[in-house]
Amino acid sequence: QLQLQESGPGLVKPSETLSLTCTVSGGSISSSSYYWGWIRQPPGKGLEWIGSIYYSGSTYYNPSLKSRVTISVDTSKNQFSLKLSSVTAADTAVYYCASQWELTFDYWGQGTLVTVSS
Amino acid sequence: DIQMTQSPSTLSASVGDRVTITCRASQSISSWLAWYQQKPGKAPKLLIYKASSLESGVPSRFSGSGSGTEFTLTISSLQPDDFATYYCQQYNSYSRITFGPGTKVDIK
Numbered sequence: 001q002l003q004l005q006e007s008g009p010g011l012v013k014p015s016e017t018l019s020l021t022c023t024v025s026g027g028s029i030s031s032s033s034y035y036w037g038w039i040r041q042p043p044g045k046g047l048e049w050i051g052s053i054y055y056s057g058s059t060y061y062n063p064s065l066k067s068r069v070t071i072s073v074d075t076s077k078n079q080f081s082l083k084l085s086s087v088t089a090a091d092t093a094v095y096y097c098a099s100q101w102e103l104t105f106d107y108w109g110q111g112t113l114v115t116v117s118s
Numbered sequence: 119d120i121q122m123t124q125s126p127s128t129l130s131a132s133v134g135d136r137v138t139i140t141c142r143a144s145q146s147i148s149s150w151l152a153w154y155q156q157k158p159g160k161a162p163k164l165l166i167y168k169a170s171s172l173e174s175g176v177p178s179r180f181s182g183s184g185s186g187t188e189f190t191l192t193i194s195s196l197q198p199d200d201f202a203t204y205y206c207q208q209y210n211s212y213s214r215i216t217f218g219p220g221t222k223v224d225i226k
Binding site: 046047048049052062063096098102103104105106108109110111 | 119150152154160161162163164167168173205207209214215216217218219220
């Protein structure tokens with residue numbers, strides 16, 4: 001069974017870049033069956049898909065965030081990463097990584113709260 | 119963009135009740151719809167995919183139906199563990215995945 005774990009700073013200053021890594025265990029990130037995605041949830045609000053990546057490096061992003069988002073993959077470490085630039089308070093959220101099978105998210109990390117504040 | 123709506127936004131029910139949540143898409147998404155359950159402080163859990171396929175390990179009291187623009191999630195007999203928030207998600211294309219705003223099921 002896949003397990004995913006997010007890691008990274010819990011506090012980011014406005015205008016800086018948010019960086020998170022998701023470590024996958026219990027399976028290979030190079031599996032041809034999966035994409036790997038990032039989803040976020042502002043406190044008390046709903047879910048927003050950020051973007052996804054295939055092990056080959058192919059990516060697709062939420063158009064509303066595309067100009068600020070970069071998702072990358074490191075198959076040697078079984079990890080994929082998120083960078084979100086020029087953050088504001090509106091980017092404060094719990095960030096989840098998840099495995100994506102046929103575009104649904106079947107395994108999720110526990111989530112990590114990232115607060116944007118000076 | 120495909121917009122998703124859910125109704126009701128909050129639902130009060132009792133253990134044993136039959137519960138139905140509706141999700142509507144602003145344009146046809148065929149059967150490309152999933153349902154998730156989320157409890158406070160926890161990650162969402164996939165319940166249903168392709169509108170009506172039950173994810174492995176999910177109790178059979180959960181069922182999904184619909185196609186096109188209107189979908190429903192039904193819990194046949196609400197259990198104490200089912201009090202949570204439920205989200206639908208459309209995945210009509212790789213370039214745009216969107217979630218509904220959620221339906222909170224609480225204790226009547």
